[in-house]
Amino acid sequence: MKPNPPFEKPLLEVRQDEENTLNVILQGPADISTAPALIRQLSASVPPNQTIQQVKVDFARVTRLDDYGAMVVLRLVQILKLNHDQLSFVNLAPEHEKTLALVDFGQPDCRIPSHKSGNLIIRLGDATISVFQGGTLFVEFIGAMVFSLMRVLKRPQSFRANDAITYMKTTGVDALPVVGLISFLLGLIMAFMSSLQLSQFGANLYVASLVSLAMVSELGPIMTAIVVAGRSGSAYAAEISTMKISEEIDALVVMGFDPNLFLVLPRVVAAMVVVPILTVFAGIFAVAGGLVIGVLMLSLSPGAYIQQSLEALSLFEVMWGFSKSVVFALLIALTGCFRGLQARGGAAAVGSAATSAVVTSIFLIILFDSVFAIIRSYW
Amino acid sequence: MGANDIIRVENLAVVYGEDHVLDGVSFTVNKGEIFIIVGGSGSGKSTLMRHMTGLEAPAGGNIFIGDTDIAASGSKDFSATLKRIGVLFQAGALLGSMTVAENVALPISEFSGLPAEAVAAMVQIKLSLVGLECYGEHLPSEISGGMKKRAGLARALALNPDILFLDEPSAGLDPVTAAEIDQLILHINQTLGTTIIIVTHDLDSIFAVGQRAIMLGRESGHIIARGAPADLRDHDPNPEVRRFFTRKPPDT
Structure with missing residues (x-):
């Protein structure tokens, strides 16, 4: 992780109280222009191995929020491995609520298998099968050519x-x-x-x-x-x-x-x-x-x-x-x-x-x- | 430039050989509106869009995006202006050798300055915005035409552009998917405040999302009508325009 530039304006404040609740207070704009700095500051101030029960994100001082700002919250969830009910938002303005609605803070529920298979043996088998299939197809192709010629x-x-x-x-x-x-x-x-x-x-x-x-x-x-x-x-x-x-x-x-x-x-x-x-x-x-x-x-x-x-x-x-x-x-x-x-x-x-x-x-x-x-x- | 315009096209002329495709085309697009460009096949709609996105240089006229004239060759703000616009091409134009997620990640990792995990999180947000959160690892050849368009839309939106150009966003899609795309367009316009310019001749889409429209004449290369789509349909003096918006052939 790169150290914070010394003159970088603090864009978030992190406070932990006794009941293992983490208060994250965002301040200023949280958008595409400030997202890299926000991510840097977030990584510096939230160690991943903490036992956090609750996270409250305070939007009172947010002047502008877009989905890059919302992504910072998503990263917070990912870093701390939070469940849906461990995360809450406070002082949320209606327009910010709309932006946060764009983001699914849980894991996406995907049942579509990805086509990539990482297993070496499976890939070797696939490659072998495709070589043989290629051979069969070539023979079929030659046969079709003979028919066309006739x-x-x-x-x-x-x-x-x-x-x-x-x-x-x-x-x-x-x-x-x-x-x-x-x-x-x-x-x-x-x-x-x-x-x-x-x-x-x-x-x-x-x-x-x-x-x-x-x-x-x-x-x-x-x-x-x-x-x-x-x-x-x-x-x-x-x-x-x-x-x-x-x-x-x-x-x-x-x-x-x-x-x-x-x-x-x-x-x-x-x-x-x-x-x-x-x-x-x-x-x-x-x-x-x-x-x-x-x-x-x-x-x-x-x-x-x-x-x-x-x-x-x-x-x-x-x-x-x-x-x-x-x-x-x-x-x-x-x-x-x-x-x-x-x-x-x-x-x-x-x-x-x-x-x-x-x-x-x-x-x-x-x-x-x-x-x-x-x-x-x-x- | 007026306070509210984001795009101003002045006297645009496009000539291919002897053929005057566009001639004296002038209009403005206001910030935050959904603006529709319509016209019959071969009227130069897509050509107009290719010029507005700087892909081709016009024979004459100016195209201002913000304060930059993208028609002037070698404009020094050209690449900065390109970052303000996002374009969805007709077939999605995803890079075939990359997965859907890598396609969306490409502009984000190049221009946002975010670390890799944050780029991945951003890609997840953009893909779920278009309903493709489960298809990130697929190659473009493995997904349907509608999904390709949605993935292309996610990529066009990657850097939260001020202006989004959509070339026939609902062409070739089933009515339900087309209506979903319309909803998505409205949603993006309302939540992100993006100015959206749509080239289309899908009437359902035009009336569902369009706030203002211009119509290009089939042979003239001029704008033959401008206004709100419903007004053009009901009150435009030109029968060609009314026929277009009511979907009637000339002899009825």
């Missing part, structure tokens, strides 16, 4: 092609500069770092093979997928969750639309079309980045560098990278849309949908990349 195959005109084209632009075309720049720099870095080692054996030419093989079959698909997850997976989640919390998706459902067909399928198709194309561009830009190092630092001719890059690649490698990126695109789009559809609540739900869409997508991309690596080793 409906589209039966009735192709129900597919929203215009939406899909819009998403192809936002997911693919608009991402090209950033994907291109990152791949170019990645190719440049990889060529530079590997040349430091390979030049020791006079194997400079193999820098070209290393960059093209690594970027086309492994790093290109992953980097592109991570960029798309950050750019578009989060955008899908944010758009759909905003629609969800503003009841737009409910509106679609009651109008008889299938939200999966309306919102999810165009995004999934768009991503699966453009992400592989972006991946091809990523490979080309990476080779270009390596070429800069090869020509400027390793004295290779551009023709020889490109020749060596192409020789290192088989059609299988290219198709392998290509098919990985199709799977990654599916994962990104499905996760983004799923997280969006799961959103509940207000503005915070949009943020957490976008965050968890990106985190889940990146995790799944890495997980499936290792699955691909295992498949390949047993090919």
Whole structure:
């Protein structure tokens, strides 16, 4: 507790008489401006561990009372843990009585349980249950997607092609500069770092093979997928969750639309079309980045560098990278849309949908990349 | 400024692009009264309120709250003036990441200088004033629309403002809850002496609590009527105004 400022005007006086009755005399204004001083003086003059039977609060000298002043009395009740019948007011003016009527000096009688559960085990259980429920919901979501897809195959005109084209632009075309720049720099870095080692054996030419093989079959698909997850997976989640919390998706459902067909399928198709194309561009830009190092630092001719890059690649490698990126695109789009559809609540739900869409997508991309690596080793 | 006015709006003009939303709007609000701003949908009521609370700067005119012109940009008393007003937004505008109690505590702990226990006690008083003493620990997403409004009202009242702006306080509420909000408005006005400005088109509310009203024209952007709500309903020369207050479509 801070000590009273020495010049602070006394705003209350506390007197205790023989029968354990505490007389609290308020003086001057008791309102929002004096409440901090009143609380300080109250804490200083009323020790909490007293055996008080009765408290009389005298309002005779109160010039102004608002609910902040009434709060000071409530604090007195709380500090001394008083019952309702232990508290009485004297010299109460009618207008002050009105103000005090705003305040319930007893404990509020609440039967509504708060939703917060403090118990660690309960929270751990809740978290586990929600993880499993999330898994079940995701399986249900995939199932619903399959049904929507079958409906589209039966009735192709129900597919929203215009939406899909819009998403192809936002997911693919608009991402090209950033994907291109990152791949170019990645190719440049990889060529530079590997040349430091390979030049020791006079194997400079193999820098070209290393960059093209690594970027086309492994790093290109992953980097592109991570960029798309950050750019578009989060955008899908944010758009759909905003629609969800503003009841737009409910509106679609009651109008008889299938939200999966309306919102999810165009995004999934768009991503699966453009992400592989972006991946091809990523490979080309990476080779270009390596070429800069090869020509400027390793004295290779551009023709020889490109020749060596192409020789290192088989059609299988290219198709392998290509098919990985199709799977990654599916994962990104499905996760983004799923997280969006799961959103509940207000503005915070949009943020957490976008965050968890990106985190889940990146995790799944890495997980499936290792699955691909295992498949390949047993090919 | 007259002795009794707390707000004076002079020749307010609001222009969005080519659209003159408000044009030459002037009125005063007296200290301690319940003042109603009505008008059809799209007449600029909410726009007027956004300007009176300093959220938007007008194209022309002045808005005095006390002696401060909040329309003048960079007015040095602006933030002090903001502490004198409380605003209840249409949907409550509670911060979704905080509990109801934390929402109400936010202005109290920031501006009152009280220690934490006293802030908690004050929050309890404010919440019981609006009948939400048992919902302090709930998140806004866990309570109903009417409760959100009441919680928003508790937050608007947190620092005992001189002036309270209410944007459609009873819209979207059932009649009983709406009537409770009206009672609450009267109660706050009488016990705390707060000047209350209400933007609404809920006729029951207008006649239950309103002392004076202005009505904005649907297309003109002018004030087309001013006076006590019952007088406007019974005696106003303009049929558009009488129709509004008697809830009759134009062809009857």
